[in-house]
Amino acid sequence: MSARVLVVDDILPNVKLLEAKLTSEYYDVLTATNGKEALEKVAAQSPDLVLLDVMMPGMDGFEVCTKIKQNPALAHIPVVMVTALTDAEDKVRGLESGADDFLSKPINDTALMARVRSLVRLKMALDEWRVRENTANQLGVVEKQSNVMMESADNARVLVVEDKNFEQRKIEETLQRDQDIVTITENGAKTMELVAAQEFDVLIVSLNLAGEDGLRLCSHLKSNERTRSIPIVMIGGEEDMPRIAHGLEIGAHDYILRPVDRNELLARVRTQVRRKRFQERLRSTYEISLSMALTDSLTGLYNRRYLEVHLEKLLSKNQESKKSLAVLLIDIDHFKHVNDKYGHAVGDEVLKIFSQRLLGNLRSFDLVARLGGEEFAVILPDVSEQRAWMVGERLRTSISDVPFVVTGHPEGISITTSIGAALIDHNQHTKHEVLERADKCLYEAKKGGRNAVVFEGKGKLNPDDFKEAQRQFIS
């Protein structure tokens, strides 16, 4: 995939060299020759990747990188530090300032292109999600804009695929400094078993396993929908560079060269864990916004929209299965009076307790929704008339028999409810028709003095009849 790359170096021939290499591979190249110009171009032209020289007069590369990564609007842009330094300490300093990778001068073309392609691909996958999160943010679904650098990298679950004892111990000891949970395995078969059974935040794969090709394992992991999104960090020697480049093509996220520097390992693992957690959070924002579309924020019950969609599905299921379902419309008696007398805060508490009592007296596959205000609906799929009757009566008494304990009223306040119910047979019915039928019964229950269940065609239920019915039903 083509992309816009910003090349930053204070030495013009270096800029020109990188520009030529990238242009010949059909990247769009921007350039800057100092830190200030780099920051301006990052902000104004939103490149897909920044290749950033470390040693520059004035603002150096570390400072530029830190400024990019601390800005929530820019932090998602990958930064590769380009440096003559091979000192591991500088590498770690760069990674901790948020750089996504390091390239050493003189730049190896294979490594450069593999890196650029891989980071651009990762960025584009994240971009889709970031755009969505911005929308969710503007609409108030999520509280504030997130940023990959804000993610915690602690307590990561790391799976290490390495068959050399010495290397295993070194990696394990290093990662445990971050309280990471480290699992070690020696081959691909065991790895596939482990990833099928457990969740991991990052995989570290040796490219020098004795009996098999580590790249093949990476390819299996990336071909499997379940494991595709787990980041892979490859470990190999300098002589493995062509295979490492291939691994990045396949979809591995990063690599580290032997001998493994402990701090570099920690820094690279942290970067991957942060990125994965960031991506997971962006995804969950979507799930949250979906569930918000279908639930009532005060009580957590489904809302009217959900009820209507699912009532239609349940009605057509009912037609197929030749069974019956019951629709109950439930209204809290004199709820306006509760609000007026005790205030809205207490009114809200009553609605919450009321919802919990409904839920507590129903089966897991019964559907409960708050239609708005003090009105609720319950759908009982696959029930007999007898059973629907019993459930209605049980719901009524669960409300009336125990006072509602609310703030400022430890003695509890007395609440009752009226219920209208209709049994719907397996013929064709519209959702409006069945809700209307239950509503007529609810009206009867209200008119007849409240705190009552009215069943269609039966009139107001007599609690004594109910006890008799229950006795017969159980016997």
Next chain:
Amino acid sequence: MSARVLVVDDILPNVKLLEAKLTSEYYDVLTATNGKEALEKVAAQSPDLVLLDVMMPGMDGFEVCTKIKQNPALAHIPVVMVTALTDAEDKVRGLESGADDFLSKPINDTALMARVRSLVRLKMALDEWRVRENTANQLGVVEKQSNVMMESADNARVLVVEDKNFEQRKIEETLQRDQDIVTITENGAKTMELVAAQEFDVLIVSLNLAGEDGLRLCSHLKSNERTRSIPIVMIGGEEDMPRIAHGLEIGAHDYILRPVDRNELLARVRTQVRRKRFQERLRSTYEISLSMALTDSLTGLYNRRYLEVHLEKLLSKNQESKKSLAVLLIDIDHFKHVNDKYGHAVGDEVLKIFSQRLLGNLRSFDLVARLGGEEFAVILPDVSEQRAWMVGERLRTSISDVPFVVTGHPEGISITTSIGAALIDHNQHTKHEVLERADKCLYEAKKGGRNAVVFEGKGKLNPDDFKEAQRQFIS
């Protein structure tokens, strides 16, 4: 990116050859030697790509492809037909049965790998969205599972970048058979102007432009966030194959070889347009589910959740700007009586008309929400007490002065409303506090006989005072 590829051919050596080529590039390979086995493996193992031989005994490749593409659960899997046939008619038949591309035997390795990589990349981008649409579907946000083959490919907006007159005319005439809207341009600079100003569904780019490199243009288009998602079909000669392969790497979606076959052109353009429209619809599903989380389904007004999130934002803005805002709580008088007397359907009509009248009497940046049942809230940012008072009174009379014309009551029914209002200064306030203050006034308005506005600290407004205030305000 690695992926799982299913190779289907009735001749075992052909299968083995493709398997070896793909395995050496670290793809996970599945194989099948007849149509039935192929369909079973597609369903059971969900590959990321199918390479499908056309000529097989029993069920041929066309039939297998049609069966995959007609199954909503499988249609997203890209299919490449592999064939000895070079007859354009067969190509078109394959593309019309839903195949994403054709490869001719003997298979050119460059073309094979470029194709596989490009189609796998497209699939993975779509997969993210498909998974989310499934969630939205299960929750009832969208009605039914969608399918790329169900998208219309008609009336596509096509931009053709070609500088040869003869080719321009041929492409234009061909596409106009599908009622496509065709724009023709001759160079990259004009192309960039056009895509900045207009929307296109697909771009057709010649790789044989006289004065410039068509691939460079593709790269610009793919580096630009605005144009990145528009599919590109390259046109070139047999001798351009290496550049075409590079173009697919860059992100172009498809290509067609000269001399351009009219039916093949139509079929390939249709495929791209369908895919783009499918992707756009998957995205809009997300936007819809977000807006569902924030609006009331009956009236289209914002819901309580949105009001609460934004009231908080408006309160802190108010503190900064040192201005005042007004909160109005609005309740329809005796609404239960409307429902009982006229039925719920008429009650819903009243709620809708009521909402429209509120909206019609407010500024575009005022916030109106339905809190539930017959209760509404209005926030007026940046207002004086005088102005808030006028708005409240205007809302009251807009309801009471004109009867509500509803089904079965052409003469209209009389509706009134009670309004409680509070002016919130620039000191610190919580949303609960300000809603409570307005609610107390609403209670006063109800107690005082309804059809009234009560302003905090002022008591019930006298319409005559209002007229006087309005006179003073205007003068």
